[in-house]
Amino acid sequence: MKTLLPFNLVYASSIDDASAKLNAAKGTAILVAGGTDVMPVLKSRILPTYPQTVISLQKVAGLDYINMDTDTSTLKIGALAKIVDIANSGDVRVNFPCLSEAAGAVASPQIRNVGTIGGDIMQQVRCWYYRYPNEVGGRINCLRKGGTTCYAAAGDNRYHSIFGGPKGCYAASTSDVATALLALDASMVTNTRTIPVDSFFDPLAGTVLGDGEILTEIDVPTPPTPTDVCGGGEMENSSWQYFTKFGRRASIDFAIASVAVLLTFTGTMCVNARIAWEESRPRP
Numbered sequence: 001m002k003t004l005l006p007f008n009l010v011y012a013s014s015i016d017d018a019s020a021k022l023n024a025a026k027g028t029a030i031l032v033a034g035g036t037d038v039m040p041v042l043k044s045r046i047l048p049t050y051p052q053t054v055i056s057l058q059k060v061a062g063l064d065y066i067n068m069d070t071d072t073s074t075l076k077i078g079a080l081a082k083i084v085d086i087a088n089s090g091d092v093r094v095n096f097p098c099l100s101e102a103a104g105a106v107a108s109p110q111i112r113n114v115g116t117i118g119g120d121i122m123q124q125v126r127c128w129y130y131r132y133p134n135e136v137g138g139r140i141n142c143l144r145k146g147g148t149t150c151y152a153a154a155g156d157n158r159y160h161s162i163f164g165g166p167k168g169c170y171a172a173s174t175s176d177v178a179t180a181l182l183a184l185d186a187s188m189v190t191n192t193r194t195i196p197v198d199s200f201f202d203p204l205a206g207t208v209l210g211d212g213e214i215l216t217e218i219d220v221p222t223p224p225t226p227t228d229v230c231g232g233g234e235m236e237n238s239s240w241q242y243f244t245k246f247g248r249r250a251s252i253d254f255a256i257a258s259v260a261v262l263l264t265f266t267g268t269m270c271v272n273a274r275i276a277w278e279e280s281r282p283r284p
């Protein structure tokens with residue numbers, strides 16, 4: 001049976017406080033927001049070292065906003081905004097339909113009610129070698145866990161990247177929201193810097209965040225008014241957005257493939273196309 005080991009649970013009062021606590025712990029602590037990914041990760045004991053301290057962001061006030069900044073035409077989403085609130089936000093649905101669709105496609109209502117956008121973006125990959133529970137036959141020390149081998153490369157690589165493993169690891173991100181944010185050219189704001197989404201993810205580490213660095217906000221530039229029609233006069237000076245996801249099951253399933261598209265038109269000419277996809281290879 002999967003069980004948690006003892007840890008100290010501490011509540012951060014602010015992002016600065018959380019960062020200070022992370023730095024003081026020197027790699028022996030982990031952040032928790034909604035906990036829907038952290039708890040299974042701890043139960044399976046897959047992290048290189050089991051954290052002594054879990055630092056909760058749940059009492060950090062005012063980080064769950066979804067605001068349109070009209071001065072900069074930017075949608076600003078606090079890292080603790082719930083996925084359900086993003087899916088249901090009128091601003092998001094009208095101006096960023098692919099993000100609204102992606103948020104609505106995440107997991108189940110229960111997980112969307114608890115899970116945060118920060119946690120969805122930062123979730124650990126779903127590779128079964130990486131996630132292999134420690135208590136069943138011992139730990140699989142794959143490349144991602146500090147070993148030297150990606151067992152998926154020559155092993156069971158359903159749900160792994162079909163475009164290769166840039167740093168030797170074939171695990172693919174399973175964040176639906178991240179796929180939409182890539183198409184929308186978002187920026188990730190942390191307590192120390194702003195990172196374009198294109199540079200945010202790392203094939204092996206997950207993300208480029210450093211020690212004590214915490215995702216605080218996601219900024220999404222507003223595209224021209226979305227149109228449902230891709231073609232003809234109605235697309236003039238508009239944008240066309242699309243998100244879709246394919247999974248084995250119609251409900252509660254990680255994507256085998258998901259794609260998000262943003263086409264931007266000046267007049268009737270497409271002047272910019274951003275297409276982001278997350279893919280993996282199912283067993284034939």
Ligand SMILES: Cc1cc2nc3c(=O)[nH]c(=O)nc-3n(C[C@H](O)[C@H](O)[C@H](O)COP(=O)(O)OP(=O)(O)OC[C@H]3O[C@@H](n4cnc5c(N)ncnc54)[C@H](O)[C@@H]3O)c2cc1C
Nearest residue numbers: 033034035036037038107115116118119120122175176215
């Ligand atoms: C059954 C199931 C089905 C799922 N299906 C899908 C799916 O279809 N699509 C999809 O996209 N996701 C899916 N998920 C993943 C789910 O969306 C995530 O577990 C959830 O969004 C994580 O949010 P959380 O707030 O609970 O994060 P937590 O579990 O609290 O944290 C997740 C990770 O993010 C880190 N973290 C959290 N907040 C921050 C921050 N502000 N800065 C830096 N690091 C941070 C934590 O340390 C941890 O490593 C599924 C999960 C489950 C359990």
